[in-house]
Amino acid sequence: MELSKIRNEAEDIFLSCLKAVDPYEAVKGTLEIRANMLIVKNHEGGRQDIDLGAYEHIYIAGGGKATAPMAKAVEELLENRISGGIINVKYGFGLPLQHIEVCEAGHPLPDQRGLDGTKRLVKMLHQAGEKDLVLSLISGGGSSLLPLPTENITLEEKQQVTEALLECGASIDEINAVRKHISLSKGGQLARAAYPATTINLMLSDVVGDRMDVIASGPFVPDSSTFVTAREVFEKYHLEDLPPSVLTYIERGIKGEVPETPKQGDPVFEKVSNIIVGSNIIALKAARNRAAELGYNAIVLSSMIEGETRDVARVHAAIGKEILKTGNPAPAPVCVISGGETTVTIRGRGKGGRNQEFCLAAAMDLVGLPPRVVVLSGGTDGNDGPTDAAGGIVDPDTIRRAEQKGLDALEFLQNNDAYHFLQATGDLLITGPTKTNVMDVHIVLVQ
Numbered sequence: 001m002e003l004s005k006i007r008n009e010a011e012d013i014f015l016s017c018l019k020a021v022d023p024y025e026a027v028k029g030t031l032e033i034r035a036n037m038l039i040v041k042n043h044e045g046g047r048q049d050i051d052l053g054a055y056e057h058i059y060i061a062g063g064g065k066a067t068a069p070m071a072k073a074v075e076e077l078l079e080n081r082i083s084g085g086i087i088n089v090k091y092g093f094g095l096p097l098q099h100i101e102v103c104e105a106g107h108p109l110p111d112q113r114g115l116d117g118t119k120r121l122v123k124m125l126h127q128a129g130e131k132d133l134v135l136s137l138i139s140g141g142g143s144s145l146l147p148l149p150t151e152n153i154t155l156e157e158k159q160q161v162t163e164a165l166l167e168c169g170a171s172i173d174e175i176n177a178v179r180k181h182i183s184l185s186k187g188g189q190l191a192r193a194a195y196p197a198t199t200i201n202l203m204l205s206d207v208v209g210d211r212m213d214v215i216a217s218g219p220f221v222p223d224s225s226t227f228v229t230a231r232e233v234f235e236k237y238h239l240e241d242l243p244p245s246v247l248t249y250i251e252r253g254i255k256g257e258v259p260e261t262p263k264q265g266d267p268v269f270e271k272v273s274n275i276i277v278g279s280n281i282i283a284l285k286a287a288r289n290r291a292a293e294l295g296y297n298a299i300v301l302s303s304m305i306e307g308e309t310r311d312v313a314r315v316h317a318a319i320g321k322e323i324l325k326t327g328n329p330a331p332a333p334v335c336v337i338s339g340g341e342t343t344v345t346i347r348g349r350g351k352g353g354r355n356q357e358f359c360l361a362a363a364m365d366l367v368g369l370p371p372r373v374v375v376l377s378g379g380t381d382g383n384d385g386p387t388d389a390a391g392g393i394v395d396p397d398t399i400r401r402a403e404q405k406g407l408d409a410l411e412f413l414q415n416n417d418a419y420h421f422l423q424a425t426g427d428l429l430i431t432g433p434t435k436t437n438v439m440d441v442h443i444v445l446v447q
Contacts, residue, residue: 003371007393010376010445011429013290013335018380018431020286021438023066023139023204026277027073030202038077040200042275048200052081055133055198060085060100061121061190063146064139064216065381065437066204068095068102070277071137075099078135084124087137088117088145090383092433108166108386109159110147118148118185125190128197136190136199140206140381140437142216143176148185150249150258157243158182168237169345171306172207176217177225178233180261181253182246187213187223187261188268194220195268205279206381206437208304208340212274220272223261227253279303280339280438283380287441291335296445298335305340305442309354310361310413312342313377316444317365320373323446332372336444350417353385355440359392359427360418364409369396376443382434387419389428391440401425 032039038050052058058081060074067087072095075082085100090107105114128134149158161182165175180187191199201220203212213221230250234242252258262268281303291298305312316338323334344354352360358377366373378384378391399409402425412421422428 003374003395003397006372006374006445006447007395009294010374010393010443012294013287013443014376014378014441016290017283017287017441018434018436021204021278021283021380021436022069023278023436024069024073026204027070027202030275030277031074031077033077040273040275048273050133052133055131057083057128057132059083059124059128059132059134060137061087061125061134062137063088063142064204065090065093065107065141066139066435067137068093069435070139070202070204071097071100074135074137086117086121086124088114088121090141090145093435105145107141107144109162110144110155112155114145114147115155118146121146122148122185122190122193125193128194130196132197134194134197134199136201136220138201138216138219139204140216142219143179143186146185146216146219148183150182150184152245153182153243153249157245160243161246164239164242167346168239169308169343170233170237171343172341173211173214174233176214177229179217180223180225181227181230182249183217186217186219187225188218188221188266189261190219191272192262192268196271199272201272201274202277203274204437205276206439208306208439210276210279212276221274222264222266222269226260278436278438283438283441284337284339287337287443291337296333296335297330299330299337301336301338303339305338305342307342309342309344309357313358313361314365316375316442317362320366320375320444320446321369324369324373332446334446338442339439341439344416346416348415348417350412350415351387351420352416352418353379353387353391355379355384355391356387356389356418356422357413357416358442359394360409360413360421363394363398364413366394366396367399371396372447374445376429377440378429378431379440380434381437382431388430389419390431391429392418392422392427393429394427398425398427
């Protein structure tokens, strides 16, 4: 089979993932209107019947890269029953809505528009009373898109902390543990704002293991982290050059001088239902099904892949080599699929994201193999790092194409400049904004 055909099939399989976790369809599969009853279903087969006639107002709140399509589905279901709503989404990820205000804002670094939108959202939640219903729509990116720094901490200082955490290679749960404790909108604090209203919190998961308190920093979920956790993250990554206001606030929290985020058992969660409507494993299963349709022996490794991107990439390249040499874990044609969220420790000043770096590292290990192996790594949101690419697609000829242009792969890798390398070799994966977000997908195809 021609290498170009294998590459096209890898992209076909990746696109099948995106269709399977379409946020609009995920909400439509979770919510249903029968007469004046709202039926809320979950993946475990359970359901909750809500009499809409028992509520005076219905408010819609949320934030994240995939929240606009979720809101569109809710609008179509509830129509004029909606009393008000506001969602914060990433620039370019909005949709025209009739009853819900859409505020486009900054991600991964929070900005003033995000702050202004969050202030209006929290004000709306404070208006909700015991006879009101709140529908929350949360997806990946919500942490950055729902910024509301706590006392004496400015947005600029929060941006500095976020940037430092992203650059040091901290995991998403470590980053969120800090965010929760310098914010008034995370770690269950939106549930506190909405109480005593009834809240249905629908989440599209972008975290390993679908941990609800980590998705978008769990604005409606009990927080398992503490101020001590936040300080431990600073110590682990030697983050000493942080704004004094942030360090002081964390220390005050440890001493009990400022309130902790609400924990399990807090009364503010008594009327909150948390439901995951889409996740990485759903995307991987769709990839497996599509690969099987194309004639591959399809294997899902895990939806919980973490670790340094370069190391994880080398493992995936090694699996491709093993299939070629021994036929393990299955004989070719094989499609090996995994998902999760790796991390990049930034040492250079280049441009890229973890999926592009994954592909550059993998390409270096594919050198010398027959043209029967393709590695794809893509972010399901369509944006890998601060770039217009979702990730990349590489093969055993990628490094040869680079050398013909006088490019040194190791030099680009050390400078964290995978974007410009893959751009030059024609190996960027471009999807445009997908309006969904369930972490990353890695695909190894061996013919």
